[in-house]
Amino acid sequence: MMHTKTVAEMANDLAAKKYSSVELTTHFLNRIEHYGENLNSFITVTKEQALAAAKHADVQRQAGKAGPLTGIPMAQKDIFCTKGVKTSCGSKMLDNFISPYDATLIERCNQAGLVMLGKANMDEFAMGSSNENSYYGPVKNPWDLTRVPGGSSGGSAAAVAARLAPIATGTDTGGSIRQPAALCNLTGIKPTYGRVSRYGMIAFASSLDQGGIFGVNAEDAALLLNVIAGFDEKDSTSADMPVPDYRKTLNDSLTGLRIGVPKEYFAEGLNSQVADCIHEAIKTYEKLGAVIKEISLPHTNMSIPAYYVIAPAECSSNLSRYDGVRYGYRCEKPKDLIDLYKRTRSEGFGKEVKRRIMIGTYALSAGYYDAYYLKAQQIRQLIRQDFVEAFKEVDVILGPTTPDTAFKIGEKADDPVSMYLSDIYTISVNLAGLPGISAPAGFVNNLPVGMQLIGHDFSEAKLLNVVHQYQQHTDWHKRMPEGF
Amino acid sequence: MEWETVIGLEVHAQLATNSKIFSGAATAFGAEPNTQACAIDLGLPGVLPVLNRDTVAMAIKLGLSVNAEIAERSVFARKNYFYPDLPKGYQISQYELPIVKSGYLDVILDDGSIKRIGITRAHLEEDAGKSLHEDFSNMTGVDFNRAGTPLLEIVSEPDMRSAKEAIAYLKTLHALVRYLGICDGNMQEGSFRCDANVSVRPKGQAKFGTRAEIKNVNSFRFVEKAIEYEVKRQIALIESGGTVLQETRLYDADKDETRSMRSKEEANDYRYFPDPDLLPLMVTAEWVEKIRSELPELPAQKRERFQREYELSAYDAAVLVSSKELAMYFEEVLKHTQAPAKLVTNWVMGDLAAALNKANLDIATSPVSAEQLAGLLNRMHDNTISGKIAKEVFEALWHGAKDADSVINERGLQQVTDTSAIEKIIDDVIHANPAQLADYRSGKDRLFGYFVGQVMKLSQGKANPEQVNNLLKEKLK
Numbered sequence: 001m002m003h004t005k006t007v008a009e010m011a012n013d014l015a016a017k018k019y020s021s022v023e024l025t026t027h028f029l030n031r032i033e034h035y036g037e038n039l040n041s042f043i044t045v046t047k048e049q050a051l052a053a054a055k056h057a058d059v060q061r062q063a064g065k066a067g068p069l070t071g072i073p074m075a076q077k078d079i080f081c082t083k084g085v086k087t088s089c090g091s092k093m094l095d096n097f098i099s100p101y102d103a104t105l106i107e108r109c110n111q112a113g114l115v116m117l118g119k120a121n122m123d124e125f126a127m128g129s130s131n132e133n134s135y136y137g138p139v140k141n142p143w144d145l146t147r148v149p150g151g152s153s154g155g156s157a158a159a160v161a162a163r164l165a166p167i168a169t170g171t172d173t174g175g176s177i178r179q180p181a182a183l184c185n186l187t188g189i190k191p192t193y194g195r196v197s198r199y200g201m202i203a204f205a206s207s208l209d210q211g212g213i214f215g216v217n218a219e220d221a222a223l224l225l226n227v228i229a230g231f232d233e234k235d236s237t238s239a240d241m242p243v244p245d246y247r248k249t250l251n252d253s254l255t256g257l258r259i260g261v262p263k264e265y266f267a268e269g270l271n272s273q274v275a276d277c278i279h280e281a282i283k284t285y286e287k288l289g290a291v292i293k294e295i296s297l298p299h300t301n302m303s304i305p306a307y308y309v310i311a312p313a314e315c316s317s318n319l320s321r322y323d324g325v326r327y328g329y330r331c332e333k334p335k336d337l338i339d340l341y342k343r344t345r346s347e348g349f350g351k352e353v354k355r356r357i358m359i360g361t362y363a364l365s366a367g368y369y370d371a372y373y374l375k376a377q378q379i380r381q382l383i384r385q386d387f388v389e390a391f392k393e394v395d396v397i398l399g400p401t402t403p404d405t406a407f408k409i410g411e412k413a414d415d416p417v418s419m420y421l422s423d424i425y426t427i428s429v430n431l432a433g434l435p436g437i438s439a440p441a442g443f444v445n446n447l448p449v450g451m452q453l454i455g456h457d458f459s460e461a462k463l464l465n466v467v468h469q470y471q472q473h474t475d476w477h478k479r480m481p482e483g484f
Numbered sequence: 485m486e487w488e489t490v491i492g493l494e495v496h497a498q499l500a501t502n503s504k505i506f507s508g509a510a511t512a513f514g515a516e517p518n519t520q521a522c523a524i525d526l527g528l529p530g531v532l533p534v535l536n537r538d539t540v541a542m543a544i545k546l547g548l549s550v551n552a553e554i555a556e557r558s559v560f561a562r563k564n565y566f567y568p569d570l571p572k573g574y575q576i577s578q579y580e581l582p583i584v585k586s587g588y589l590d591v592i593l594d595d596g597s598i599k600r601i602g603i604t605r606a607h608l609e610e611d612a613g614k615s616l617h618e619d620f621s622n623m624t625g626v627d628f629n630r631a632g633t634p635l636l637e638i639v640s641e642p643d644m645r646s647a648k649e650a651i652a653y654l655k656t657l658h659a660l661v662r663y664l665g666i667c668d669g670n671m672q673e674g675s676f677r678c679d680a681n682v683s684v685r686p687k688g689q690a691k692f693g694t695r696a697e698i699k700n701v702n703s704f705r706f707v708e709k710a711i712e713y714e715v716k717r718q719i720a721l722i723e724s725g726g727t728v729l730q731e732t733r734l735y736d737a738d739k740d741e742t743r744s745m746r747s748k749e750e751a752n753d754y755r756y757f758p759d760p761d762l763l764p765l766m767v768t769a770e771w772v773e774k775i776r777s778e779l780p781e782l783p784a785q786k787r788e789r790f791q792r793e794y795e796l797s798a799y800d801a802a803v804l805v806s807s808k809e810l811a812m813y814f815e816e817v818l819k820h821t822q823a824p825a826k827l828v829t830n831w832v833m834g835d836l837a838a839a840l841n842k843a844n845l846d847i848a849t850s851p852v853s854a855e856q857l858a859g860l861l862n863r864m865h866d867n868t869i870s871g872k873i874a875k876e877v878f879e880a881l882w883h884g885a886k887d888a889d890s891v892i893n894e895r896g897l898q899q900v901t902d903t904s905a906i907e908k909i910i911d912d913v914i915h916a917n918p919a920q921l922a923d924y925r926s927g928k929d930r931l932f933g934y935f936v937g938q939v940m941k942l943s944q945g946k947a948n949p950e951q952v953n954n955l956l957k958e959k960l961k
Contacts, residue, residue, distance in 0.1 A: 081530045094529065101523055103530060200530040207760035235532050236762050314760055317562050320573020321527040325626065337624075341566055364564070364755035373757060 002027050003163040004480065007072055007220040010166060014061065014071045021061070021071025025054035025115050028073045032117060032164045035484055040139050041158040043078045044086050045118035053115040060113060069223060070113030075165035077156050078119035079126055080106050080211070081200040089202045090124040090134040093322045093329045093348035103200020104232045105169065105211050112227040117165050121155030124350045125319065126171055126204040128152050129179055129422050130412065133352045138409050141183060142481040143447055147406040150180030153214070157184040160214045162484040167215050167224055171201060173208045174307055175426025178438035181214055182401035182450020185440045185479060187467060188214045189221050192458050193433035194239035197232030203318040205311035208430040217477050218439065218468040222246035225460060241458060249461045250468040255289030257466065260394030264300040265425055271404045277442030277449040278400050281470065285398070288469055293394055297386040302379045303428035304420055309363050309376035310431070316360030322348060355416065384432040391456045396466055399425055401438040401450035425452055435460050439467040440476035485723070486687040489715050491650045491680060492642035495657060496635045497667040498611070498675040499542045505610050505634035506533030506576065513673050521613070521628035527571030532761050539634040540765065542666040543583045543608050544775045546636060549660055549782050550603050552587025554772050560762045564755040569613035569626050579756045582607035583765065589660070590784060591652045592802035601653045602641030609635050636666070642681065642692065647711035651704055654678060655806060659783050663808045671702050678707050682714045683728070693718070694728040698742055701735050710735035714742050786811055794818070794825035803833055809848045820858030823865040831861060835878055852881045860888035872945050873897050900947045903955065906939075909947060910959050913938045924960055935960065
């Protein structure tokens, strides 16, 4: 059962030549063929390219040129541009878009010898928390096929949860990695803003977007983060900082670790059984030698309103390039230029995307800019300041990732505000630019519960260490959904 | 009623970099459509801008040269609007926090007086592509080669009071960017474009009138004509009881008129906001000082030096420094001649300028080199030829003659300075005109000129005029 292994184990097996990358890749391709359609986790499966890459990886290994992840298959969120392969971003607008270039993240994965199995389904332009906003249809949660896997990186999460891919990338603008990780029982990390290059990652909200990883555990996430993290001169907002070996510190002791628990994250709206799981996790950490401290992040309740001004404002501008002129969808027989714009964009974008473009356009309009965009930016500073203050007293912050477990497909589709509220614990981390990680912390009614750990800038190694130690003493992360 | 014109200018200077402002694509003019547009220029999904630091150095150069403040921190913003030649649906520009602010430029007017024109700001931005409406029936072609070309937009205060002043400012600024080497100044190719904000108000009124913005006029002459037309239009409109609308107007050079393009109500709401893909631009004091220490001699400094060193008038000096090439030519002539600077000035600004103008050439492509002109002036200075003969020699040089000396020798144009030879001619003239001689001696002084003319004619223009004058005076007594 190759697919039940972790990436770390597969890497060892490949090194020991227990099986080849072609065998491993074929195994996963078969699983995608068998289960993929039902889950709807992939938009494009790149079978031929995957087999060719696997073959190449095996040749590299024979030649003694294999790196730590050479030959490991993976899924890429369809938001990353992949040369010669359709890059749709979950939208009708880019259904015909074959990217002529590779995103920096893709280049790095290719250079490390990773094998791309396909492009994972996602909410259109990464806007959504349920993966119901994809032009290619909703993704199903492997733990309960009537429920959402979370979003926007729902395809990546479902694929790894069902072991159709051993590991996958995602992007997180307001929780789009951490929330699906929580809902699908995975370890999902959103690095510090600027840690992973955004070049070639299709923009939703540029000041919040950050690429990251879904793994079955912290060690796997650390292995892939070693590949994708680092400065990129093509991204002016990427951080020119050294990248540590994230695997090296996984076994550091947690004795004396100061964990802050924000009281605002346990207020009204949190499912009490989810809260119980998090309290259990806190107890586990105490046993591991950590010191628990209650803290306050007083501006937490302002994060959703601030986010739903800033993110739509940036998206309204970022998505202006989809105009039917140079690439992507173009309406049939436009009468004139205005008709071309109107129909291309009305027909090419889905409902949620259009909603956010309109909100953002409004927020940036003359006469409203100060009241909305500028005010939201000020709140953003306050939110970041909350964290800066907190990190004077604690090393990491712990709380639930989401207020509840996975909801039913369709349940919140007509209630955007209730949908937005499901990101209450994750959004402020993006606004502050901090790293966050979600890890399995239990189950409620057979549905996974995630805990979120938040660190200060560039503390990914610490977050992975803290989760890895927890995973040495718990086995929530080892549970797999039935039927796959 | 007496009206006063108020003009402010916005100049877009294309910066002379090798690559674009936010990508590595080349900026050369005239390439096949869409061959100089990379993924970033085309606004493909996922691409990001990276600032070309050369453009910043150029903006700083301009800022220092117009006595402006260089912002330690400036911010790139997005100007959002839809147009097919705008690939991203927004232009990256600087809005609230430009890199250059609060400067001025001293401009010499035709009467030699100096006028100080305020410069509100100068900011960096990217150019759009080009829409081509002509070659496609019922469709528009788009060429993205120009997309992402770096521009420096230089905005003046509304300090100009006539089209002439506006042109004087524009020419001064044009010379400056060329001196600095930050812009090639080619107006036909659109490297130096001008928008003019024009309004009128009753003389003495403090409040500005409503302004019209005239877009993209591509020569000095058209800027002048467009402003003049617009001023007349506005005055006529107000005097006939109408009101000037705030609007954007286009100048039609063929019809010599401005036409409404869009009104204020139709204007876009550009929804400016800081570009989250670019960090604020930080400029260190060290960088600014390094650039300051490397600045070339600027037109104003050169003008003052010319006035001082060569004892030229402010106006002459201003004309000579109006282009870097002209100033260089002038100094090159001086290097090769003993003739006084005033004579050199007169020739460079007079005969040479007139000939170039007539042939539609500029100083850089002058058929008469500085050295050739110097050779000619040397022969004038040492009295080998007169000013009149000099014009003939110049004509020969213009048409390809090697140098002044060979023309003079081949054509035997040397001035006659031999007193006895001139006396001989004078004697002949007096002898041939007894009646005029009698009249002159009886008091008709103005006949003196007649005798000079006859002597010069007989000498084929070669007699030294000064000697002719003196000797004639003696002989006619």
